Amino acid sequence: MFQPKEPEQSKQAPQTQESVNSTTRRVPLAQGDIQLSFAPLVEKTSPSVVNVYAARKIEQRQSPFAGDPFFEQFFGNRLGRRQPRVESSLGSGVIVDSAGLVVTNNHVIDGADQIKVALSDGREFESEVVLRDERSDLAVLRIETGEDLPALSFAESDQLLTGDLVLAIGNPFGVGQTITSGIVSAVARTRVGVSDFGFFIQTDAAINPGNSGGALIDMSGKLVGINTAIFSRSGGSNGIGFAIPANMVRAVVAQAKGGSDAFERPYIGADFEPVTPDIAESLGLQRPSGAIIVSVVEDGPADKAGLRVGDVLLSIGGNRIEHPDALGYRLATLSIDENAEVDVFSRGRLVTLKIRLEAPPANIPAERVVIEGRGPFSGAEISEPSQDIIRQLRIRGDVQGVIITDIARGSNAARAGFRPGDIILGVNGEETNTIEKASAVLSEDRRSWRFHINRNGRTIRQFLRY
Template identity: 60%
Template sequence: MRAKRYLSLALCAWMALAGGAVAQEATTTEDPGLSDVLTDLLNGGKGGGAATPGPDRRVPFGREEMQLSFAPLVKDTAAAVVNVYASKQVKVRSPFEGDPFFEQFFGRSGPRNRSSLGSGVLVDPSGIVVTNNHVVQDADQVKVALSDGREFTSKVLLKDETLDLAVLKIDSDKPFPTIAIGDSDALQVGDLVLAIGNPFGVGQTTTSGIVSALARTHIGVSDSGFFIQTDAAINPGNSGGALINMGGQLVGINTAIFSRSGGSIGIGFAIPSNMVRAFTEAAKGGAEFFERPFIGASFEPVTPQIAESLGMDHPAGALISSVDANGPAARAGLKPGDVVLAFNGAAIEHMEGLDYRLATQPVGGKATLSVLTKGEEKSVEVALERAPEGTSSNEVLLRGRSPFAGAKVAELSPRLAQRLRVATDTKGVAIVGIDGGSPAAGFGFQPGDIVREVNGETVDTAAKLKQLAEEDTRWWRFTVERDGRIMRQMLRY
């Protein structure tokens, strides 16, 4: 009798997976214990026939549920994911160049094209494409190819190395297919996502996965410290492609992978769509560089020791290290030693999180900060202003017989510091441009370098640096700061 009952049970389970309607009929047979046993089996085989508490999980019922697919979602979005081809002419020097004997056999070296391949996402029907900066960086020509075979030469509207984002523009008489930009703050760990791009140049590819983590920092691909981590397979060529949610909205721009072999091992990173939206709006508005709101305060991480001294349960937030006396933070009553715990209601877990939240806000608005001050938490409203230009930001072209000849310099202001991608509270004289073929270019100076000292004298103004650079001497000793590193050089020129 027991064998007969379980034979009926097995048949019933098979019919449930095959038809649904037949299964419903089978579970209403005259055998009073059959439905209880089937329920027990579908709930993990535990005794008692009662469903275990927890999420509503079950095996698929019916053929329709077993045939669920991402295909309709891909069909609606894939046309807006494009291929991005960037090329740059570089001169390759032959080891035989300058030797008349070998040149007659091997010839002179000439320029060659260096190309890179990536992906991009159409986010506006007028032809606005978002991709990664590293895909188009230093390119002489950037082409965009759509999935229908059309190709367009694009114009770079805006790019930012620190965010690793770039916005391109292509033109056509007809509107382009697009993907709507979603709210990346609505993502939760475990949400299903799709990654669409062109890995290894094999053609458009879609992979699926989940959101593995949020707000990842220090992954080494850019200065931005707020990434979505996913296990959807991302490979070289996927850079700039779309990470979409189950609503068909763009929630991230695929940027990097963690890999020792060059292929996907299930650890990929994407720039959140809220940052993409802010960057795209700046590009559409004609911005020369991506401008972050200025509040006139500097921050540092909250270490376990600092958290303990402030009576905090665990390290979190961003510690205010200095405040500009004339800035918005000072006017709001913020002081060094205060800890920012939340920004417009979003918890700040680390200093990079605050930088991200600030960068996604428009200049001219206001933000509400939750701040821990003197052991008490309070709410503070801070104005988000444009970084001040300063009083001595005029550019000066250096001349004379010095290693600095051909460099354009200016005294740092918060606004200039933003443009050069250095901390807004940095002081000194910065190189803002280099004339091609000049001595400064030959010696390797770069825009963003901060000149600290020349021939034993401190450089504090552009006029001072101009005076020192025009001195008649062949020996040069100088100190330059680059990316937070101090470099000292001595040479005869």
């Protein structure tokens, strides 16, 4: 009588480092797979994650009665200048070069007078800032230890897939080095709004205050990202954390090693906006993706390559572009003088062009003036146009007046409804096309004000009594 064979039990070879490094991914097949431990991976990578301590001095305001003989007879020298208050912050960092280069978040060390790096073995070292980049919120520090340090190597973050396992290593709340596990919840997350960078890896691995600048690592022990922010109403982790991709970090570190103290991005010479469903339909695109060109700088790289206003950039360097934020990231990871291949939807057809990326044009920092007085512009910081300001405030088109770059909270300008990015075209019949003219007119002491400004391409005319 025929007897069916008993099914053979699955035999799995022991998992080696080579198999861990393999790009093949699979769902756990047996209970034993789920009981595997991250401990060997943590032991290998955790010495490369450090604590970063930053201290800054805050000058205390002097009493308005200091120096007054009447009050000094009662209070003596207690009304004199107060001692500066020291404010400290705590973050994490990652050793990315055995010679002592450490990457952290720029916001961890911003404004610090003293920065210390504590290694996993407890030793502390003074550090110097090699490079800072506010736009990506990255900073590179250097420490001198007299020995080679354990450094993490970079993963190819473009190969990361949603669902991949990751570990977050840092020092949350200052409790000490902590490891949390999770998955990649999303890749290429844009419009997060935590910095000008706008292109992140999203993870559900617990990230809390103090984790900023720490490591997000993959299952081969390589750095896939620098933890930078969380979405939370309580201030603690709720499963939505963000990390700057390793490819961006690699580009910043490369320039730091080359001697730069500021990160220089390749210049494309064009401005872009998202492709909305209406724009996609009007152009004949199958779906709303890419970045549509809204302005082109004459004789810039885009102009020389043949790109025109209305063209839609779909990919650059073989990487698909879903949003202008993604384009900014892709450009930042390319090199100046590189010939990049771009796919463009132009006038109803798909074309491939070569664009030679250039160094950004020299930019002289623009003078900024804060308006004083009792008028409606009091508390507004103004500046003449510069490439940096136009880019930072995302101003489109030609700029004919001075730009409001900042508004003091609670100021007259804030109460009047002015915003950073407003272009002041004229006030009380006077031109405001230079910083000298504008500051003189805007600081006048008068009761009636007539002005017109440009806001997001619209001209607004208004009359105020003040």
